[in-house]
Amino acid sequence: MLTISEKIHFDCDVLVSGAGPAGSAIAYHLAKMGLRVLVAESEKFPRDKVCGDAVSPIAINELHLMGITSSAIFKKANEITKVGLFVKNDHAIVDLVLPEELPYHARIIPRLALDNSIFENAKKQGAVVMEQTRVLSYTVFPNKVVTKLQSGQKPFELVSKILIGADGSRSIVRRILRNETFDDDFQLIGLRAYYDNVAGPRERMDVYFTEENFPGIYWFFPEGESGANVGLATLSKTFPYKQQQVKKLLTDHIAQNKDIRDRINSGSLRDKIEGWPITFYDAQKTVTGNRVMLVGEAAGLINPLSGDGIQYALLSARWASEILASCFSDDDFSAEKLYSYKKVLDEQLGYDLAFSNLIVHFPRNKSLLPVWMKAVETLVARAKEDQQFGEIIVGISEGTFPSFKALTFDFVLKILLQGGTMGSDYIMETLKKPSEFRTDGQRFFRTLQKIFSEMTHEPQNNLQWMSQIAKKLYHVSQHAVKARNVQSDK
Ligand SMILES: Cc1cc2nc3c(=O)[nH]c(=O)nc-3n(C[C@H](O)[C@H](O)[C@H](O)COP(=O)(O)OP(=O)(O)OC[C@H]3O[C@@H](n4cnc5c(N)ncnc54)[C@H](O)[C@@H]3O)c2cc1C
Numbered sequence: 324m325l326t327i328s329e330k331i332h333f334d335c336d337v338l339v340s341g342a343g344p345a346g347s348a349i350a351y352h353l354a355k356m357g358l359r360v361l362v363a364e365s366e367k368f369p370r371d372k373v374c375g376d377a378v379s380p381i382a383i384n385e386l387h388l389m390g391i392t393s394s395a396i397f398k399k400a401n402e403i404t405k406v407g408l409f410v411k412n413d414h415a416i417v418d419l420v421l422p423e424e425l426p427y428h429a430r431i432i433p434r435l436a437l438d439n440s441i442f443e444n445a446k447k448q449g450a451v452v453m454e455q456t457r458v459l460s461y462t463v464f465p466n467k468v469v470t471k472l473q474s475g476q477k478p479f480e481l482v483s484k485i486l487i488g489a490d491g492s493r494s495i496v497r498r499i500l501r502n503e504t505f506d507d508d509f510q511l512i513g514l515r516a517y518y519d520n521v522a523g524p525r526e527r528m529d530v531y532f533t534e535e536n537f538p539g540i541y542w543f544f545p546e547g548e549s550g551a552n553v554g555l556a557t558l559s560k561t562f563p564y565k566q567q568q569v570k571k572l573l574t575d576h577i578a579q580n581k582d583i584r585d586r587i588n589s590g591s592l593r594d595k596i597e598g599w600p601i602t603f604y605d606a607q608k609t610v611t612g613n614r615v616m617l618v619g620e621a622a623g624l625i626n627p628l629s630g631d632g633i634q635y636a637l638l639s640a641r642w643a644s645e646i647l648a649s650c651f652s653d654d655d656f657s658a659e660k661l662y663s664y665k666k667v668l669d670e671q672l673g674y675d676l677a678f679s680n681l682i683v684h685f686p687r688n689k690s691l692l693p694v695w696m697k698a699v700e701t702l703v704a705r706a707k708e709d710q711q712f713g714e715i716i717v718g719i720s721e722g723t724f725p726s727f728k729a730l731t732f733d734f735v736l737k738i739l740l741q742g743g744t745m746g747s748d749y750i751m752e753t754l755k756k757p758s759e760f761r762t763d764g765q766r767f768f769r770t771l772q773k774i775f776s777e778m779t780h781e782p783q784n785n786l787q788w789m790s791q792i793a794k795k796l797y798h799v800s801q802h803a804v805k806a807r808n809v810q811s812d813k
Contacts, residue, residue, distance in 0.1 A: 331467050331482065335361040335451075336651070338470055338483040340458040340496050343372065344382075345619025345636035346489030347441040350450035351389055352644035358651065360450040361481065363472055365457040365490075369439035373515045373599035376552045377403070377528065377544055378432050378633055379722045380425040385637035387426060391440050400430040401545050406717045407529035408703050409582045411696070415706035416527070417713035422723055429721060431528070431544045431552065437633075458495055461486055461615070468614040485614050485647070485656050489640070492602040494621035500612050509623060510559040511539075511601040511630055514573050518551040521590035530720070531583060532699045536572050538686035540629075543586050551590065553577065556601065556630040561687045562784040570596055603627040604676045606798065610668065611661035618643050622668070626676065627683045629720035635672065642667045674802035679719075681795040688788050690781070 337353050339346045342364035354360045378386075378400075386392050408415045421428060446452055453474065461470040468486045472479055488496025497503060523545070531541040539557030546552050555573045573596060577583055604623040610616065618624075619636030626632070646664045650656050686695040706713030718724025 333359075333467070333484060334481045335359045335483050337361070337485050337487060337647070338363065338468075338481055339450075339487045339489050340470075341365075341488070341490035341494075341619075341621070342368065342442050342445070342452060342454075343438055343489065343491055343619065343636065344441050344633050345621070345640050346487070347438070347445040347450075348385070348389065348637050348640035349487055349489060349618055349644050350445040350452075351441070351448045352641055353647060354445065354449040356644070356648055356651075358647075360445075361483070362445065362450055362452045363456040363458050363470075363481075364452060364454050367454045368442050368452075369435050372434040372438060373513060373597045374434045374552075374633075375513075375515065375542055375544055375554055375556075375630070376431050376433050376437070376546060377542075377631065378430050378437065379631060380421060380427055380429055381722055382634035382637055383427040383430060384425050385634065385641065386441070388641075389441070389444055391444055392427070394440055396432065396436045396440055397430070399547075400432040401525050401547065402427070403429040403431065403526060403528050403544075405524070405527040406721075407527055407582075408706055408713075408716070409529060409531040410700050410703045411533070413700060413703055413707070414582065415703050415713055417706055417717045418710065419717060419721075420714055425723065429528075431546050433546060433552075458490065460499060461496070463612070463614050485616065485650070487643070488615065488617040488621040489619050489636075491620045492600050494617065496615065497617050497621045500615055500617065501608055506605075507559040509603050509605050509627075511556050511603065511625075511627065512559055512569055512598060513554060513556045513601050513630060514569055514596055514598045515552060515554040516573065516577075516596045517546070517593040518553055518587055518590040519593050520549050520588075521545070521551045521586060522588035523586040529582070529586065531576070531580060532696075532703075533576065533580070534692060534696055536576065537689075537692060537695060537699075538683060541573070541576050541580075541583065543583055549590075550593070551587070553583070553587070558627075558683060558687060559600075561689050562788070563689055563781055569598065601625055601630050601632070604672075604680070606669065606673055606677060610665050611658060613658045613661075614656045616643055616647075616661055616664060624668075624672070626679055626720075626722055628679045629722070631720070631722050634722050638671070639668065642671070674799070674806055677795070677798045677802050681792070681799050684788075684791055684795055688785070690785075 336358040337360045339350050339360065339362040342362050346362055350360045350362045383392065391397065404419050406417045406419060408417065419428060456472050456474040459471045459473055461468055467482050467484065470481050470486055472481060486496065488494050490496055525545045529543040536555055536557055538561065539555060541555045544552040555569065557569060577587060602620060602623050603625040610622045618639040620632050622639060624632055624635035624639050643664050646661065650660055702716055706716050715724055
């Protein structure tokens with residue numbers, strides 16, 4: 324029997340929603356393969372994006388592969404060779420050592436300039452961009468995907484073979500693909516303020532840990548000759564629940580914390596403080612479907628320990644384009660075929676992100692805040708004495724050192740020894756001044772009492788917290804077993 328197949332008019336091979344680092348990078352890679360790529364971007368470029376502007380060595384390596392590191396913007400950006408870790412009355416300055424395979428240290432590049440250079444690179448490679456054009460929805464058919472868009476007041480439709488969701492933390496493509504409702508389990512809130520005429524070294528970025536903003540961090544990243552990107556990231560869902568005025572947290576920190584005051588010095592706020600949500604990775608959720616794929620932050624590719632995501636946006640774009648090359652040669656865009664992209668993400672990032680998710684889950688329980696703060700003080704004290712230890716801590720937050728690799732006997736022993744040393748130092752000091760021992764002892768028991776009272780007030784949340792820890796531990800152990808099997812196969 325003769326079957327007549329429908330002749331489809333495709334407006335392009337690939338439609339990309341969003342032209343941030345992930346969208347522009349995948350557009351570049353696919354256009355380079357000779358595919359017809361259309362990018363729909365809701366803003367007009369160059370556009371700003373609220374960010375710390377820290378571009379990690381792995382991200383820079385990806386830019387290098389796309390030929391972007393020869394630009395003037397890249398060359399004049401501050402190269403970061405030191406990191407300051409600040410916690411109550413103590414700090415460590417860590418010298419950064421580059422892993423052999425990476426050519427550049429991290430740089431601070433304002434997103435206005437960075438994103439524009441990736442965007443222009445994609446256009447130069449042949450991708451066609453529609454600015455001020457928003458993706459509204461899409462429908463997948465067996466042989467095509469039809470996307471509804473809007474430019475000004477004008478709605479219209481485009482037909483493509485595949486749709487890529489590269490539309491960031493509030494991705495419409497992700498929400499439709501997952502039929503998703505809002506879930507703050509995997510959310511951080513970020514704020515950023517630009518300063519002019521600040522003081523201090525131009526090659527050192529500082530990170531601050533405080534009780535008021537924990538679990539979370541503040542940062543000071545030097546930008547250009549005398550500017551700085553100052554901000555905070557904080558976990559959205561914690562308990563006992565306290566309404567957090569994040570903007571006030573940041574302005575109070577800048578006004579009251581001596582370490583950051585010293586760096587801001589007589590500097591002045593350039594513009595208003597801006598905020599943005601950050602969505603991190605839930606390995607249980609899908610990133611592919613029939614004729615649809617998510618890359619970058621739309622897929623939740625963020626390290627929850629640091630809030631970094633540019634490197635994952637660029638890496639995922641390259642990995643997705645490699646899988647798509649095979650889809651185009653087989654003319655197969657089924658969910659089964661695209662699932663190999665999810666496998667690559669799990670292989671390359673799964674263990675690291677699962678371990679980071681576990682670590683950030685612990686301090687969600689703010690009843691135990693004194694314990695978490697002690698743990699951070701111990702890490703900073705050890706980093707001050709032990710350069711190699713400091714490099715690991717900073718490497719984890721920079722994304723150059725996978726967090727799970729810190730699970731070595733040696734590393735854990737160093738933390739325990741540091742805790743022991745700090746404890747015995749304290750005992751020796753108080754023995755010299757026994758009167759303080761009573762006051763400290765009373766304070767210690769009051770803290771314990773407070774912890775227990777808060778824990779018993781929220782039994783439901785505590786139970787949920789513990790069951791989530793068990794679940795996350797299970798995921799980490801699955802990755803650990805897989806990694807061990809791969810190792811023993813070699
Ligand atoms: C306060 C803060 C600080 C951060 N600091 C750092 C840092 O220092 N280093 C780091 O590596 N990462 C940092 N991140 C994370 C980083 O910003 C993201 O990982 C990165 O932007 C992800 O790139 P992306 O291309 O996936 O998404 P985005 O950069 O968000 O780009 C998405 C694009 O899609 C467009 N878009 C959205 N919806 C639509 C639609 N419906 N139709 C068409 N276009 C659409 C948007 O306009 C945007 O241009 C920070 C984030 C925040 C909020």
